[in-house]
Amino acid sequence: MPGIEHANWVLGLLLAALLGPVYYFIRAARRGQSLFVRRIPGLDAVDDAMGRAVEMGRPMMFTTGLAGVGPVFFACLGILKHLVARAARFGCRMILAQNDPEVMAIAQSAMEETYRKAGRTDLYRPEDIIFLSTEQFAFASGYMGIAHREKVAACFLFGTFAAESLILAEAGQQAGAIQVAGTVSNEQIPFFITTCDYTIIGEELYATGAYLSRDPVQTGSLRGQDAGKLVILIIILAGVGLATVLSLDQGRLVQGFEVPLAKWLFGLYS
Amino acid sequence: MSEPGGRTFHERLMKVDRRLVYLFVLLALTVPLLSDFGMHPARMETAQMAFDTVEGLPAGDGKMAWLAMDWGPSTRAENEPQTQVVMEHLMRRRIPFCTFSITYQAEPFMNSLPEKVAADLNRENEAQGVAYRYEYGKDWCNIGYRPAATLFVRGLAKTKDVAGYIGVDARGTPVREIPCMSPVRTVRDFSLLAEFTGLVGAFQIWVQFFQTEDYVPKFIHGCTSITIPEAFIYLDSKQIQGLFEGVAGAAYYSKLIKGDRFDPVGHPDLATKFMMSLSLAHLVILGLIVVGNVGLWLQARAAKAKRGEGGRP
Amino acid sequence: MTDAWTFYTVFLGGVSTLAIYSFLYRENPFYRAFEHLYIGIATGLGMVTLLERWLWPKLLKPVLNVGAETYATPPQLVAQGADLTSAMPYNRWLLLYLVPVIFGLGYYTITSARYNWIARVVISFTLGYGGGLAFKGFFAEFIPQVVSSFKPLVVPNSLADSLNHVVFTATLVCVMTYFFFSFEHDKPGIRQASTSGRWLLMISFGAFFGATIMARMSLLIERLQFFIEQWFPNFQRLAGP
Numbered sequence: 160m161p162g163i164e165h166a167n168w169v170l171g172l173l174l175a176a177l178l179g180p181v182y183y184f185i186r187a188a189r190r191g192q193s194l195f196v197r198r199i200p201g202l203d204a205v206d207d208a209m210g211r212a213v214e215m216g217r218p219m220m221f222t223t224g225l226a227g228v229g230p231v232f233f234a235c236l237g238i239l240k241h242l243v244a245r246a247a248r249f250g251c252r253m254i255l256a257q258n259d260p261e262v263m264a265i266a267q268s269a270m271e272e273t274y275r276k277a278g279r280t281d282l283y284r285p286e287d288i289i290f291l292s293t294e295q296f297a298f299a300s301g302y303m304g305i306a307h308r309e310k311v312a313a314c315f316l317f318g319t320f321a322a323e324s325l326i327l328a329e330a331g332q333q334a335g336a337i338q339v340a341g342t343v344s345n346e347q348i349p350f351f352i353t354t355c356d357y358t359i360i361g362e363e364l365y366a367t368g369a370y371l372s373r374d375p376v377q378t379g380s381l382r383g384q385d386a387g388k389l390v391i392l393i394i395i396l397a398g399v400g401l402a403t404v405l406s407l408d409q410g411r412l413v414q415g416f417e418v419p420l421a422k423w424l425f426g427l428y429s
Numbered sequence: 430m431s432e433p434g435g436r437t438f439h440e441r442l443m444k445v446d447r448r449l450v451y452l453f454v455l456l457a458l459t460v461p462l463l464s465d466f467g468m469h470p471a472r473m474e475t476a477q478m479a480f481d482t483v484e485g486l487p488a489g490d491g492k493m494a495w496l497a498m499d500w501g502p503s504t505r506a507e508n509e510p511q512t513q514v515v516m517e518h519l520m521r522r523r524i525p526f527c528t529f530s531i532t533y534q535a536e537p538f539m540n541s542l543p544e545k546v547a548a549d550l551n552r553e554n555e556a557q558g559v560a561y562r563y564e565y566g567k568d569w570c571n572i573g574y575r576p577a578a579t580l581f582v583r584g585l586a587k588t589k590d591v592a593g594y595i596g597v598d599a600r601g602t603p604v605r606e607i608p609c610m611s612p613v614r615t616v617r618d619f620s621l622l623a624e625f626t627g628l629v630g631a632f633q634i635w636v637q638f639f640q641t642e643d644y645v646p647k648f649i650h651g652c653t654s655i656t657i658p659e660a661f662i663y664l665d666s667k668q669i670q671g672l673f674e675g676v677a678g679a680a681y682y683s684k685l686i687k688g689d690r691f692d693p694v695g696h697p698d699l700a701t702k703f704m705m706s707l708s709l710a711h712l713v714i715l716g717l718i719v720v721g722n723v724g725l726w727l728q729a730r731a732a733k734a735k736r737g738e739g740g741r742p
Numbered sequence: 743m744t745d746a747w748t749f750y751t752v753f754l755g756g757v758s759t760l761a762i763y764s765f766l767y768r769e770n771p772f773y774r775a776f777e778h779l780y781i782g783i784a785t786g787l788g789m790v791t792l793l794e795r796w797l798w799p800k801l802l803k804p805v806l807n808v809g810a811e812t813y814a815t816p817p818q819l820v821a822q823g824a825d826l827t828s829a830m831p832y833n834r835w836l837l838l839y840l841v842p843v844i845f846g847l848g849y850y851t852i853t854s855a856r857y858n859w860i861a862r863v864v865i866s867f868t869l870g871y872g873g874g875l876a877f878k879g880f881f882a883e884f885i886p887q888v889v890s891s892f893k894p895l896v897v898p899n900s901l902a903d904s905l906n907h908v909v910f911t912a913t914l915v916c917v918m919t920y921f922f923f924s925f926e927h928d929k930p931g932i933r934q935a936s937t938s939g940r941w942l943l944m945i946s947f948g949a950f951f952g953a954t955i956m957a958r959m960s961l962l963i964e965r966l967q968f969f970i971e972q973w974f975p976n977f978q979r980l981a982g983p
Contacts, residue, residue, distance in 0.1 A: 170881060174877070194924075195924060195925070196923055196924070197922075197923045197924070197925065197926055197927065199923075228865060228868060228869065229869065229872060261849065264849070264850075264852045264853065264861075265852065265865070267853070268852055268853065268858065291781055292780075292781045292784040292785050292788070293784070293785075293788050294784030294785075294787070294788060295503070296503060296780075296784075297780045297781045297783070297784035297785075298781075298784075300762065300777045300780050300781065301777060301781050303765065303777070304769075304773075304774060304777045304778075307769040308769075321627075321628065321629075322503065322504070322627060322653075322655065322957075322961075325958070344629075345659060345950070346629065346655050346656050346658070346659055346950050346954070348947055348950070349947040349948070349950045349951035349954065350951070350954070352944075352947060353951065360943060361921065362921045362923075363921075363923075365923075366923040369923075381923055381924075382923075382924050385922050385923060385924040388918060388921065388922065389922075391888060391918075392915070392918050394888060395888060395891050395892070395914065396915070398888075398889070398891065398892030399891070399892055399893060399894070399895060399911050401892070402892045402893060402894040403894040403895045403896055405894070406894035406896060406897055406898060407894075407896055407898065410898045410899075411898065412894065412897050412898075412900070412903065413894060414890075414892055414893050414894060415666075415667075415889050415890050415892055415893075416889055418889075418892045420892070421889040421892060424889075425885045425886075425888075425889060448766065448767060451766050454959075454962075455962075455966075458959060458962055458963055458966055459966055459970075462963070462966055462967060462970055463970065503961070504957075504961070505964050506960040506961050506962075506963055506964030506967075507957065507960045533791050533795060574795060575795075576795055576796045576800070577796075577800075579875055583875075627957075633879070633883060636882070636883050637878065637879035637882045637883045638878075638879070638882070640882065653957045653960070654953045654954060654955075654956035654957035654960065655950070655953060655954045655957040656953075657953045658946065658949050658950050658953060662887060663887075665887075665890055666886045666887045666889070666890035667886070667890065668883075668886055668887075675953075675956055675957060675960060676956075676960055677956075699967075702967075703960065703963050703967075706959075706963050706966075707956060707959050707960065707963065710959045711955070711956070711959075714955060
């Protein structure tokens with residue numbers, strides 16, 4: 160396709176196969192069609208952690224880590240709104256530690272709106288939405304300090320994390336908080352598994368956001384992504400099948416771009 | 430198994446103060462750094478691949494290597510030795526390179542590290558009576574930090590005039606006036622991309638955008654230990670042709686470039702010292718894991734015995 | 743002057759490190775003071791970087807036509823060896839830079855109930871161009887990985903390779919199954935694949951965790967190296983002749 164880098168008609172088709180279902184399901188959800196989202200066990204952990212904070216009468220703390228404005232953040236925003244709505248109902252304080260000024264502005268307005276909808280604007284405290292630093296470890300050190308000083312009872316770490324993840328989770332654990340984490344940063348999941356009470360793994364984060372918020376865009380995207388994953392899985396299985404047949408036929412190892420399917424599909428990348 | 434004070438052995442074991450654990454680890458890490466004892470690093474297949482890639486680059490063809498130093502003080506421990514050994518290898522092979530970063534925290538290192546490597550090699554040349562002197566502008570160039578990472582890298586790959594696109598180097602000299610950069614026109618004039626970082630996102634920017642439709646430079650990657658498992662995906666798909674697995678990769682690479690001069694036992698270099706320190710700490714951690722598991726096992730056995738004595742609690 | 747400067751910077755570097763590590767003992771005022779100092783420095787540095795490395799060279803310098811190697815210089819003049827130190831004729835088209843600036847400033851309307859629709863337009867634009875770049879990135883990054891997963895399940899004359907490829911493909915299918923959210927994982931076959939997917943994920947996280955211990959230790963080693971090679975010798979130099 161002239162003017163479009165790396166494009167051929169097969170990739171165009173693939174793009175349509177990945178994007179088409181997302182568009183279709185978002186429209187369906189917006190029209191009011193109920194889309195099924197599997198309930199993942201982590202959801203119970205979110206409510207349990209919150210219940211504990213309410214029982215103890217101590218604040219909760221939420222962070223989106225290093226997430227910028229993007230899909231991960233919007234999934235987290237769904238979770239945050241759910242938690243804030245419950246916090247408003249039970250009169251529990253929510254502290255939001257922030258690393259990104261753009262994210263902070265959106266989160267701030269979402270929290271205010273949620274408190275207003277719940278009719279508890281008296282509970283909304285702008286000073287509890289704390290901008291710490293854009294620098295990763297300065298943010299982590301600030302988070303540690305708040306967790307200890309405020310003696311938080313529950314910590315929710317949902318978003319994008321890097322090397323500071325263990326510092327954050329360790330701080331929550333030392334403060335005696337019940338912790339639920341969820342991230343798409345694969346390499347940070349092990350730390351959360353070892354230090355948090357429950358960890359939502361990878362894409363489960365999007366499912367959690369969609370399940371709790373029931374936002375048609377999030378639920379529709381999730382269903383559309385499932386369809387996209389199915390397309391990729393079918394391509395992979397077809398490739399594996401073809402590679403096996405060719406290897407048996409030629410008596411040697413045939414893989415990757417040696418498989419005609421790969422050349423036909425993505426020839427430009429070879 | 431009760432002991433004075435009323436606590437059993439396994440109870441004491443399970444309640445060891447975590448600060449004691451920190452102390453053990455600290456000692457294990459410090460002792461090798463203070464001593465001058467080193468061991469030969471283990472063979473690292475991935476570092477060997479990186480070495481072969483650099484070794485296979487043609488020298489003197491006017492092409493350069495692009496060193497993306499996307500690291501700062503927080504991952505310096507792992508990324509610095511990796512960057513240093515690649516710089517040394519490139520300088521020894523007289524392949525010019527330029528340093529660049531998408532993180533501003535790399536700035537002091539982009540300045541000091543090549544200077545240090547060049548000074549060491551110049552001293553070595555002097556001792557051996559070799560006239561060649563490694564100099565800024567001739568052997569390397571520091572482009573410095575540039576913001577808007579994705580857009581910058583994408584633009585760099587597409588431009589037909591690299592010097593014009595970059596403008597000036599970190600010292601303010603127009604890139605066109607820097608001798609080693611003068612033959613460079615497009616991304617095709619970079620035969621190698623060596624990227625060092627602890628940030629998966631930074632690495633992915635290079636994988637995704639430092640290429641054209643029909644040209645991808647040879648790519649080697651130095652990662653921190655955290656991201657090793659993820660980096661193997663790119664090695665498997667041949668998107669990278671070599672990998673430094675943390676500081677261990679750097680230690681083995683150092684051995685490869687130094688050849689006979691490499692003497693880790695008598696004169697361990699920085700990477701070797703780091704490796705010694707790491708190895709001892711790993712042994713301590715393994716020991717602590719065993720102790721913790723023994724404690725758990727004893728606890729479970731004691732609980733079972735208690736249930737046997739008094740029935741269900 | 744230089745020596746004194748080096749002494750104080752190295753000294754302060756060590757004290758800061760000790761202050762932050764003192765948290766390992768317990769939360770304390772020493773840690774707290776340096777925590778705030780650290781946040782303050784990082785914020786200040788961030789602002790300076792924004793001004794010095796972003797706004798100044800990318801916006802103010804070209805728009806105000808400042809400096810020898812101004813961005814306003816047409817490349818053909820540079821190629822002809824134009825004297826960059828003399829003032830260049832001002833390129834008025836550069837004033838167009840102000841359009842995206844004004845558009846970006848619209849982000850700040852987010853706090854206004856009446857005008858926050860402007861911020862939404864800015865956010866939509868940001869997400870839109872991010873999404874566009876992501877498509878290009880997706881194909882460039884993941885397509886080679888999809889293709890590299892075309893591995894034959896039976897490799898003639900190599901049992902090890904065959905086994906390797908079977909494990910690889912089974913892991914891929916099981917883990918992908920685990921991440922389907924549109925249906926319950928209670929049907930035979932799906933349930934087993936999904937459960938195995940979770941187990942396999944846990945094994946991979948174990949590998950991640952092991953690797954990470956090495957990384958954490960490396961960070962600490964770097965600090966120890968700093969103390970051994972710079973901090974303590976700093977005092978020796980002070981005590982020396």
